[in-house]
Amino acid sequence: MLTLTLTLHEARIAMERPFRHARKVRAETASVLVAAGYRGETGWGEAAPREYVTGESVGSVVAALSGRGVRPAVEEVAGAPLDEALAGLIALDLPELLGRGGAPAPAAAAALETALFDLVCRRHGVWGLRALHRAGFGDLLAAEPAPMPVSTVLDLTRDPEARLAALPEGVRGTIPHVKLKAGPDVAPVAGQVARVRALVPGATVSVDANCSWETETVLAHAPHLRAAGLSWLEEPLPPRRWADLARLREAGLRVMLDESFSSARDLADCTTHQAADLLNLRVSKCGGPLRLLTLARAARAAGLGVQLGVQVGEVGPLWAAGRLIGTALHGPVAVEAGRQDEWFPGHPPLTDPGYQVDRAASRAAALSGPGTALRPTEALLRRCTPVPPRP
Template sequence: MLTLTVHEARIAMGRPFRHARMTRRETASVLVAAEYDGETGWGEAAPREYVTGESVDSVLAALHGRELPDAVVELLTAPVTEALVGLAALGLPELLGEPGRPAPAAAAALETALFDLICRRHGVDGLRALHLAGYGDVLAPEPAPMPVSTVLDLSGAPVARLSALSGAARAAIPHVKLKAGPEAAPVADLVAEVTALLPDATVSVDANCAWEAEEVLAQAPRLLAAGLSWLEEPLAARRWGELARLRRAGLPVMLDESFSSADDLAHCTAHRAADLLNLRVSKCGGPLQLLELARAARTAGLGVQLGVQVGEVGPLWAVGRLIGTALRAPVAVEAGRQDEWFPDLPPLTAPAYRVDRAASRAPALGGPGIGLRPTRALLDLCTPGFRRPWTAPRPDAPHPARPTAQDSPPEGRQ
């Protein structure tokens, strides 16, 4: 029997993370444990309403209430390659969503948990599993420590933070993302200061949909002269024609909130609205769905960045690390800042979160699946959600009845 145990993770962060549209002071994640035949795989969703329209409550509802095909359970007894290819083909964002409204964050939690479970049942490490699933064309054959971007939000002074680093640490930074405020005018001067400090790094600005096209166009010459590498999501989401105007003015554009699906990619390419896409596991529907979109982006001639959701607590950053250590030629890779967000907590995962900040590198985790499990400390900080069983179908059996929630799920496996 396949059983899902779901936990809600709202954990206070050691410092707030601010951008033009909001300030985040706690995590907002859903952890999923997929248990089958004595083994457990782990997944996580970090839903954001302004990105995919999902919330923690909607993810919980989708994972509890949606009917899924018998193939979900059948994958767990299939040979490993068949299981992984079948998992990629399930279309979980649509299955867990409503007509016309996919649920990629909910899908990411379930796909990651099932991916981890399949790998652990077969003793297969995560990168080999991604190759077996058919994504070798967008992945290197072996993992390598990934170069980690520095993301500077509005909670501190970016230039002061960079100036406080040693010269060697600054020289090791491959990319700086600057979170912007609600106005475009001051940003060019900030970009110029950062590029002067880090002449060998690329520098981007993320406006989180806060600006209007005319003010961006007015600042375009100054931004380009300051050394801007690209502008991430400057306008309200999916303003395809206006994004194309920015590109015609010479500004390289990256999509984030405007992009989470193949439909978004089709609109983007039809309007020539972007040069780059920000791929994040939680908004793209899971690791396999993300790699499918990475492949489609490359076919369309678009570059990609591998991003994170602020406040990822475990499985999401682990599967992002798995992809980030092997993805071919991303323009930048983010790794989160769990060392800043949870400085006073015991390790939330085994192995614990680690980034070499002096070298701006993050190593692969290794091991089967995503290479990580939540610790008891993390699960104790979570609110129990529910436990949902699926019974493996028999050829002559009727479709199983919809399960009901239980108040107190058993402890997750360590």
């Protein structure tokens, strides 16, 4: 008889303010929470599917995690001793297991992997970072966590220069990295980069076009972008235009992949074509914290740098898993933490512990406790829609 239970909740929660980039305006969350229960203990995971990134939706994630074969496939992991459970979880190809029609499902996999990782750690009373070391990722992670430097991400709903200029100079001086979301027009971007760099001279500055630009236009503006001090250009072209991305690099632009990268296959294509310098790793996009670290190791072996990113509107387990990795990962070029303090302000908080970032210092501290060290509150679950179990 199966003793592992998987309980799903759809989380569609209005955000206090929208977040806009070149391809999407997001005004509410679109997450699926997963509670993995085993013999009196519960681990929590979350998927934040985005169709324009991995082809997944809330509906497809629910369908994947509700499949008849899911619980039998992971039952052994839930009940195994710690090291066996961690090794078994890494060995499972959850994106393929949960995928349909030959298309993997990394967001669904991230929810399940995070929930099982949290469950295993809680069953054995082990903090998440210790478990990651036990799982063999010590080459990528510090022995002890430290507050992580947090990027400032400025979307298209507000004037980024005005927002930065309104901050006290001392606060601006703590910002390690600024990411500017860009619209489809390339022409004004170089000037904006130059003005932002003048406001935060100690920070790196990147531009994320979210696949909205075309190759020849970017090449025409490449000298201006370089002269403005652009640190790197994130996902400028429609996804997986490997040869064209290589041309941008030949023009002297550093390129980061995001929508074009979620799997080992993407990494192989990228390196074959020499199409990027950097990869944006996000827990939901990569298939979970363990799989993210596996991809980070492969990326570094290929000579690529990494950024630890987030999905807009993560409500709890995802940002906690990102915080676990971000406070220990060696040498990322930038670390994002989201803006849940702006999107979901007020009390009661959505999670225990509540979301917290020191904006004055641009730092976020590690959470304390087993697993990802976070649980959804009843206030969050009341705002979710329970998914009826399938017979």
